[in-house]
Amino acid sequence: MSQTVDVGTPPAPPQDERVAQRSTLGRLMARPEIGALAGAIVIFIIFFIVAPPFRDASSLATVLYVSSTYGIPAVAVALLMIGGEFDLSAGVAVTASALVAAMLSYELSANMWVGVVVALVAALVIGFINGYLVVKTGIPSFLVTLGTFFMLRGLNLAVTKIVTGNVATNAVDDIQGFELGRKVFASTFNIGGVGIRITLLWWILFVAIATWVLLRTHVGNWIFAVGGSAASARAVGVPVNKVKIGLFMTVGFMAWFTGMHILFDFNTVQSGVGLGNEFIYIVAAVVGGCLLTGGYGSVIGAAIGAFIFGMTNQGIIYAGWNPDWFYFFLGALLLGAILLNNFIRSRAEASR
């Protein structure tokens, strides 16, 4: 290595200084979540001005709680999107895990945690099947998970009716282990007189772990690579299929976690809920800077996206506006985010 070829390149120091100058503003602007952050600040200020109840600390706690219930699955959905795939079955998978846990424990008169663990296995299997079908058949994940979405939707309803004779599960709050489950998945604690839901802490933890994995570990490097160009990643020895299946299973895990929150919070589970939530997870990820085509994005961005969703969702109520307008705003937000992302992407790929 001592024999390096000098081809008369100028010494580096002056150029490095130029980089240092650029990095303060330039690098910040190049972050995928910067657009979402700006949007979140604007929306926060708007509601702060127009909706007096929005200014209360307890309102903020509620907003954060709503954000966390969408933000937790959005963590995994964002990772999956960075890895270049979609999961339309995530919303009903949440319900499916909750149903499995509730019905299994109730019908078998088993400890609640048996149901919780079986539901986790079921959710991971759903994720594995999604991922396996996508990597083995090469069919776009949009179609594969659209299929599993409808299948799960049908299963949720049909199996629940067969087992309970009803569209909802029976109450499980008197089953052994329920109290512990509620503590872990759905408790509330007080900070300065404001009730904080535990999902907020879990959400922060999941975002931190996912961000660390994505930016600091080799697995994160692989996730970016399989989303950005699966063929190039494969050519340098990245296990593309394993990474993708792992990402689908991560979505399964987060869906399970959210399902457990619903179960222990509401005590019974409606078999028809969760429809359409998969789009909200995707919206959160896209608003947060994830590219639909993969290879670019951020988990923190998806968290900000979920926060924007939570603020808008609750803020419209606090402002006394007609909540019918909510989805209009959501759609407008999504369009704006996509336009911004396209702009960023074209800059990133400028010379292509």
Place this chain on the structure above:
Amino acid sequence: MTTTAETKTETPLVRLTDAGKNYGNIIALQGVTLDVGASEVTCVLGDNGAGKSTLIKIIAGLHQHTNGSYEVEGEDVRFSSPREALDRGIATVYQDLAVVPLMPVWRNFFLGNEVRKGPAMDIAAMRKTAKQELLDMGIDLRDVDQPIGTLSGGERQCVAIARAVHFGAKVLILDEPTAALGVKQSGVVLRYIIQAKERGLGVIFITHNPHHAYPVGDNFLILKRGRSLGYWTKGEISMGELTGLMAGGAELEELTHELEEAGAESSGLREVAHVFEQEVAELHVGGQPTPPSGNIEVKRDPTQP
């Protein structure tokens, strides 16, 4: 490795002797002999369908040869996967599979070979190494954090090559690295090939452009329809001969006639035929570089009403 000949001739890094490949009863490649030693560039030239990609795939370990022999450092080998070839120091840089455009340069550089520190990556070391390695090879990047897609096509190829060199390649197979590049960009890649050679690597440079091959090559293999047309060292063949063999002078003439007949009523085709005529004429003269298209336009005018 034990059978090293430390006398006057070194054992070549890669040697194919009369190698061939059949797919069932289809002969894809036949009678290919080539070698590449340390600090040598062996160019493989041929038109589309000449068998260049089959040859690469054999050397890179994607396919196995069915006839002849394939030796790495004097040892008979038969790779069953690209990973095995890589472990023997044979790295392939494919033209279109080189990099992930949206990822920063340093992440691309270490993709699949990340430096780990505990459960995490040693990012500072990776950044520094990527920058230094690229600098050593003559690419001075402002910032290894920029997406690699912002580099030019030639620079991207160079990063892919530098990566292969850094991870211990002894032999580089470059699959048409200049095919999609402009003149200036091609120059960057060609200069880089020479640098790899000066660092002691063997390079197998696949191209269909003799103007790119001749200045950097030490040995030349010309393939045509799965057969070797010959194998020369630089002293044995001139640029003109190489171009003539490569283009297949007689065939080009035939093509010109065909186009003229087919294009009697189409001025577009006539134009193409005329360009070919020009090229054939040049080949007979001795293979000077193709004149810019502007010249052809001027010469065409008097003959075309």
